[in-house]
Amino acid sequence: MAARTASVSRDTLETQISVELNLDGTGKGEFKTGVPFLEHMLDQVARHGMLDLKVTATGDTEIDDHHTVEDIGITIGQALALAVGDKKGLTRYGHAYVPLDEALSRVVVDFSGRPGLEYYVQYTRARIGEFDVDLFQEFFQGLVNHALLTLHIDNLRGHNSHHQAETIFKAFGRALRMALTMDERAAGQMPSTKGTL
Numbered sequence: 001m002a003a004r005t006a007s008v009s010r011d012t013l014e015t016q017i018s019v020e021l022n023l024d025g026t027g028k029g030e031f032k033t034g035v036p037f038l039e040h041m042l043d044q045v046a047r048h049g050m051l052d053l054k055v056t057a058t059g060d061t062e063i064d065d066h067h068t069v070e071d072i073g074i075t076i077g078q079a080l081a082l083a084v085g086d087k088k089g090l091t092r093y094g095h096a097y098v099p100l101d102e103a104l105s106r107v108v109v110d111f112s113g114r115p116g117l118e119y120y121v122q123y124t125r126a127r128i129g130e131f132d133v134d135l136f137q138e139f140f141q142g143l144v145n146h147a148l149l150t151l152h153i154d155n156l157r158g159h160n161s162h163h164q165a166e167t168i169f170k171a172f173g174r175a176l177r178m179a180l181t182m183d184e185r186a187a188g189q190m191p192s193t194k195g196t197l
Contacts, residue, residue, distance in 0.1 A: 001182065006082035010075045014067040015059035021079040023180050025052025033057040033072060035065050037131035038139070041169040042072075048098075048173030049180075065135055073139035077146030084147075084180065087111060092191040094179030098171040103158030105167035107175045109151050113197040116150040117141050121168065123161045133161060136168070 004023035010016075029046035031039035033055055046053040055076070059068030084090065095108040105121075117140055123133040144151050153172070158164040183191070190196060 002085065004083045004085060004180075006079040008075050008079045008082065010071060010078070012067075012071065015057060015071040017055070017057045017059075017068075017071050017075040019072075019075045019079045020052075020054040021076070021083050022052035023083050025050060028052045030054040031056075033068065034059065034061050035068055035072075035131070037128055037165075038065075038069055038072065038135075041136075041165060044166060044169040045173040045176070048170045049176045051173070051176070065132065066138065069135040070138040070142045073142030074146050077143040080143070080147040080149070084111060086190075087197045088190055089182045089184075089187045090191055091179055091181045091183050092197070094175035094177065094181075096171040096174035096178070098167045098174060100158075100163045100167045100170070101160070103160060103163035103167045104156045105158075105164070105171045106154045106156060107152065107168065107171035109149055109172075109175045109179045111148075111179055111197060112150045113148050114150060115145045115148055117144045118152045118154075121153060121155040121164065123155075123164055124159050125161045128161050128165060133165065136165065 007020045009018045027047040027050045029043040033039055057068055057072055092111050097106050119137050155164050
């Protein structure tokens, strides 16, 4: 099987992002983005998704974190699209429920070739430390638009916003891990009756 890896750079007047991704990694994350809470969340994706993920970013964080967070999502999405290849033999679908104390989230992913985000999260406060929780939706929207996947995110309960966020990102990692697994029984087959994704 060919290596399922990608290196992507995105350079705009607002941000400079580079992402290195290995879908068949060991869960190693390496981050230097200037947005510490996002780095903590990306580390959950790497660890629980068993992905190797390296993200380096500089951006106009003196304004706020919006452009940096959104563009990191876009660039990770581009890397996912490249690394997954032609999708033959791919499990395609993945889902996970993840708890953290009182919080519980469900994430379902489909490498459908069609970008779609259904995001149902009501955080109990607007900021986690200095991080604006509204930016998580921007991150995931950028990611699905460029990875060409369908993603459903539901925070089912929780009253600690840090716990809410962490369950979402852990569940996202676990759902990716399932969806990206190669199905030995379907080796070489496209997981769609259309013959393409």
